[in-house]
Amino acid sequence: MKGLKYKIRNNPELYAGALISAIMLLIIISGTIFSPYDPNAMSASDKFAAPSMAHPLGCDNFGRDLFARLSIGGATTLLVATLTILMSLTLGIIIGAFTGYYGGVVDEILMRFNDAVLAFPSILLALVFISQFGSGTWKVIISLGIVFVPSFARIVRGEFLRCRNLDYVRSARLMGAGDIRIMFVHILPNTLPVVLSSAVIGFNNAVLAEASMSFLGIGVQPPASSLGRMLSDAQAFLFSEPSYAIYTGSMIALLILGFSLLGDGLKKNA
């Protein structure tokens, strides 16, 4: 059929995004598994050590291996973003499915509440949660997870509204299928292309949000590393040791670039 060359020409974002994301994941995974250094082990003699065979990217202000810390930091950031998206996606799909399929009063109430949550900037809202419940990795995940629910609920609801009166849904109803089965077995698979691309884009936002919160010092707590936290540390040495900030910043930028290209590509395919 159509060759890979045509596919790439047709949707370069998808393939470029997949490539960049795959490389970043590979770096993070290999760094986490194979690095001989404990990312939290300090060594006064290696303070700001220049890149060498022993430390490929050099060391930070406490003499910790930068590559190991970047890998583990990236892994933490990805883990937080993944769990955030999983949580908000699950809740969003359930809320969106019920409101879109049934409509009526419940739909009105939930969607107005949704609008209210959407009206706040997501970081600000997450800050409110953190200030109430305290900081820490799990609390960041839960607060970001709640903040991201409305956007997914809205997208899923729109898809369910579109599908609920199509003939194949009617035909399933005629066979005697129950509402829950119609929603999750018949309609849900049809919303996947749209939901998937928005999940990837949401994943991006989650990475950024986690990084911003850690940067502000309310996310992941030391000594655990996360990209935002490291960027905030690197800021103090921006002029004396710029490489620290540059490595960390590029890591975040490349992660976001890869996943946003991937999201655009998926959207185009959907």
Place this chain on the structure above:
Amino acid sequence: MLEVTDLHIEIEDNVIPETVVHDFDITIEPGEIVGIVGESGSGKSMSAHAIAGLLSRRDMKKQGTIMFEGEDLLTVSRSRLRQIQGDDIAIIFQEPMTCLNPVKKVGWQIEEALRIHRNMSDDEIKSAAIAMMKDVEIPEPELRYDQYPHEFSGGLRQRAMIAAALICDPKLLIADEPTTALDVTVQAQIIELLRRINRERGTAILFISHDLSVIRSLCSRVLVMNKGRIVESGPVEDIFNDPQEEYTKHLIAAIPKFQKIAPVPGETRKPLLEVNNVSARYKKTGGFFRPGNRSKEIVKNVSFTMYEGEIIGLVGESGCGKTTLGKTILGMLDDTDGAIVHYSQMPQMIFQDPYGSLNPSRTVGWILEEPLRINGNHKDDENHERAIKMLSLVGLDESYLARKPKALSGGQRQRVCIALALMMEPKLIIADEPVSALDVTVQEQVIRLLVKLNRELGIAILFISHDLKVVYEICSRIIVMKDGVIVEQGTDEEIYNDPKHPYTKQLLQSAGYTE
């Protein structure tokens, strides 16, 4: 006047270039009506749009020449092309709902070509538009001039489209399936209007249609297209009476012709479905500013009885409530009155649009087995076997089980829909316009399939349709509906040969059964 030679059209988007029209030749003399006939995807619209200059010059590679009064429309400058478009060549489209701008007054839209091509004062333009509206038989043109498209019915919109196309008195009018979306009675009127315009104004018409009987009644010459090529061309009567090519013969044989497909079996008189004084309403819930619920009665006091193994034709024009009646029988509506008695288990339904009625993200096998799973049968082997059996019954083999609906043609999809309806072994199938979205040759196959199922399995079919020819072919009893009421019902003999109600007579006349 128009001479197209060796036209090739190649679509060049990002994927693999594809030639959709090959070696297209056509000559049209002034005042002639030429038809192009073919099934969907045959390239007939594409060729006509190329003549009208509507295909993108960048994405559609074209070879050959389109000579119009001494100029090659493929190479002429864009500004010259714009002068010709709308002035010398005009086009009307299939869908009267979408080809008028909903936010502009109809009069304004009719005048648009005049404003672009002629240097006339506003008053002159307006009086020309009103004269044109009168000419295409739009009643009360002065009043209608200031109305918006949503205040027009489908037939009137098509008339407005024709008026807008003819306002500059073009030499060539391209009509792309102009009657396909219209009801049969309106269709006949529009055809008559085109014929009169051609006679009185001498406008040449290039008429594109999939409907051979329309082409036959209107055109003097016809081109038959298949898969991007002209298969056969010549005077209409020659093509119809003595087709040379296999494809043309096939196409002509597939036209429904007021002939019974198979003999009607004897009556059983065992009732299967009783509908007594049924009414159905659609509720319109009031909004925030206009509280209170209003409802509109779509079906009014309808009664009839269906017997085992018969095929009843339920005919009427769009909006007459025939689909709503079908849904009411299936219990899909909430706000209904009257009694519906089923003497068998729940009937199944076949929908009009084969593209919407199969879940696009599941395989055919999954779709077919789903009703069994829903009803609590989880023995996969049994379900699988049954799916294969039903597929073979509708003429598809096992290999289709793994396919998704996207990989099927319209006819194959409709077969899968029928197989799906059969999975539950119903005694009654309600078929809502099951063939009107299909090409004529495919249509014939599906009709024959339905008749076969009726005769071999004894399944009764309530056949909802607007096409009186198809209904005549297969139905033994007919119910005629208008505005939610049954105006007449009886056996096919009674309805076709001795219609009582004037509306039935009008329908039969428009369908060409009576003169």
